[in-house]
Amino acid sequence: MELLKNKILQEGKVLSESVLKVDSFLNHQIDPELMQEIGKEFATRFADSNITKILSIESSGIAPAMMAGLYLGVPVIFARKRKSLTLTDHLYTSSVHSFTKNETNDISVSKDFLLADDVVLVIDDFLANGQAVHGLVDIIEQAKAQLAGVGIVIEKGFQPGGAAIREQGIRVESLANIRSLVNGKVEFFSEVNAK
Amino acid sequence: MELLKNKILQEGKVLSESVLKVDSFLNHQIDPELMQEIGKEFATRFADSNITKILSIESSGIAPAMMAGLYLGVPVIFARKRKSLTLTDHLYTSSVHSFTKNETNDISVSKDFLLADDVVLVIDDFLANGQAVHGLVDIIEQAKAQLAGVGIVIEKGFQPGGAAIREQGIRVESLANIRSLVNGKVEFFSEVNAK
Numbered sequence: 001m002e003l004l005k006n007k008i009l010q011e012g013k014v015l016s017e018s019v020l021k022v023d024s025f026l027n028h029q030i031d032p033e034l035m036q037e038i039g040k041e042f043a044t045r046f047a048d049s050n051i052t053k054i055l056s057i058e059s060s061g062i063a064p065a066m067m068a069g070l071y072l073g074v075p076v077i078f079a080r081k082r083k084s085l086t087l088t089d090h091l092y093t094s095s096v097h098s099f100t101k102n103e104t105n106d107i108s109v110s111k112d113f114l115l116a117d118d119v120v121l122v123i124d125d126f127l128a129n130g131q132a133v134h135g136l137v138d139i140i141e142q143a144k145a146q147l148a149g150v151g152i153v154i155e156k157g158f159q160p161g162g163a164a165i166r167e168q169g170i171r172v173e174s175l176a177n178i179r180s181l182v183n184g185k186v187e188f189f190s191e192v193n194a195k
Numbered sequence: 196m197e198l199l200k201n202k203i204l205q206e207g208k209v210l211s212e213s214v215l216k217v218d219s220f221l222n223h224q225i226d227p228e229l230m231q232e233i234g235k236e237f238a239t240r241f242a243d244s245n246i247t248k249i250l251s252i253e254s255s256g257i258a259p260a261m262m263a264g265l266y267l268g269v270p271v272i273f274a275r276k277r278k279s280l281t282l283t284d285h286l287y288t289s290s291v292h293s294f295t296k297n298e299t300n301d302i303s304v305s306k307d308f309l310l311a312d313d314v315v316l317v318i319d320d321f322l323a324n325g326q327a328v329h330g331l332v333d334i335i336e337q338a339k340a341q342l343a344g345v346g347i348v349i350e351k352g353f354q355p356g357g358a359a360i361r362e363q364g365i366r367v368e369s370l371a372n373i374r375s376l377v378n379g380k381v382e383f384f385s386e387v388n389a390k
Binding site for chain 2: 023024025028029030031032033035036058059062063066067069070073074075076077078080109110112113
């Protein structure tokens with residue numbers, strides 16, 4: 001998605017060979033018009049998948065997920081993150097480790113909102129090691145719902161998450177797929193390689 | 196806002212005389228079309244305020260704030276919540292107590308995104324005791340930015356937060372203002388009283 005790649009090139013800050021900061025438009029400050037275009041792009045890519053629900057995770061997944069939900073005409077659920085859950089009645093839960101923050105959180109979704117006849121699109125802001133996506137897919141499996149695919153705003157394609165998820169036969173659509181952050185420079189995979 | 200009030204009457208669950216659960220369309224599952232209408236309503240109410248930025252707080256404030264930002268044509272910042280902040284360089288921070296969760300969190304906003312010439316609209320999902328709004332207003336004051344007002348999706352008008360904020364001379368616009376949850380029944384203030 002050219003608009004997004006240009007925004008990353010203009011405003012993204014390469015902090016190391018593995019860390020890209022995009023908090024001027026995605027993670028802390030949000031550009032609503034860019035999110036709208038991102039939502040339309042996800043809706044176009046998954047237009048034929050009969051999506052009934054979008055599943056994302058707080059906090060940075062919410063904005064792109066909601067815009068995708070608007071243009072697909074379906075509700076959006078965001079999984080809640082907690083250090084540890086004590087009351088798990090009526091919740092689907094999974095455990096997600098963040099390598100960036102070096103912490104493990106329980107994520108949860110109410111059983112009220114994810115049903116066995118749902119066809120679910122997972123949306124998240126970043127895909128690196130794939131832990132959050134694995135947790136969300138685990139919850140969809142617990143609900144016996146169908147997974148239609150995964151939509152990612154920015155994939156760090158040089159990290160193993162995306163490949164591992166695609167090897168499971170899951171469709172992953174990344175709107176920008178980063179090949180390298182070496183020497184402070186953002187390089188993308190071409191669109192063809194990215195899929 | 197009639198659409199919102201009807202949604203609350205249809206789907207809101209009164210758990211006690213002070214707790215209203217709206218996690219089917221606002222706090223956990225999100226109704227994107229309702230959020231779009233909420234965003235338009237905030238944009239209409241604050242159309243003449245020369246807003247340059249919206250400030251909200253993760254996680255449930257993000258969806259309505261982003262839609263308001265889309266229709267006002269301005270960026271949205273969401274304050275981050277942490278149990279305690281160790282690195283506060285380059286951050287505006289404040290402390291927010293949640294009576295519901297009985298916990299205190301530090302909230303923070305990067306100094307990069309809130310500037311002295313900004314005119315800021317605060318948006319949040321709920322207003323009850325007003326602690327989150329106080330924290331956000333504190334951060335706006337630290338940034339020496341101008342506060343244009345506060346937009347709330349659901350105010351619990353029988354709790355003291357809204358009155359205290361209005362007494363400071365701050366404009367508060369609540370799209371639904373609840374007068375009472377007694378006997379499991381949601382009663383609203385009329386629109387005139389709500390302002």
